[in-house]
Amino acid sequence: MSRTVRTTPRQLRVREGASETTSLYDLRYANAELAQAAREGRRPAPAKTLRRITSWQGMVLYCRKGSFSGEIASAEARARLQGRLEAQRIRGLHRAGHDLDDADIPPVRHRHGVLWHAW
Numbered sequence: 001m002s003r004t005v006r007t008t009p010r011q012l013r014v015r016e017g018a019s020e021t022t023s024l025y026d027l028r029y030a031n032a033e034l035a036q037a038a039r040e041g042r043r044p045a046p047a048k049t050l051r052r053i054t055s056w057q058g059m060v061l062y063c064r065k066g067s068f069s070g071e072i073a074s075a076e077a078r079a080r081l082q083g084r085l086e087a088q089r090i091r092g093l094h095r096a097g098h099d100l101d102d103a104d105i106p107p108v109r110h111r112h113g114v115l116w117h118a119w
Contacts, residue, residue, distance in 0.1 A: 024051045 027046035037044035083105060090103045 022053045024053065025049070026051055 026049045028049045029044050029046055033044045033047065086105050090100065090105065093103070094100055
């Protein structure tokens with residue numbers, strides 16, 4: 001009994017771990033075509049080019065259960081910590097009697113601030 005083995009051509013194989021492959025046809029001018037069209041006094045004819053894009057983004061999302069909330073929360077915590085450390089530094093300078101005319105603490109960017117500033 002024989003079996004039929006179906007193989008995918010090397011150009012069409014998806015690499016290991018890739019989540020999605022998109023094929024996009026594009027029209028481009030070749031340098032030889034541009035030169036020949038200029039010699040003949042005509043418009044150049046574009047050549048059809050296949051571009052293949054492989055994306056791994058889905059795998060990244062699945063590994064983190066589809067959410068970046070943990071990374072966002074830790075980034076916000078780091079930003080708040082930087083603000084507190086800057087306030088402590090300025091408080092120490094004030095207690096030491098330094099001039100604080102140039103002291104400035106930038107506001108911490110909150111993740112919902114974009115919604116607030118959109119009004």
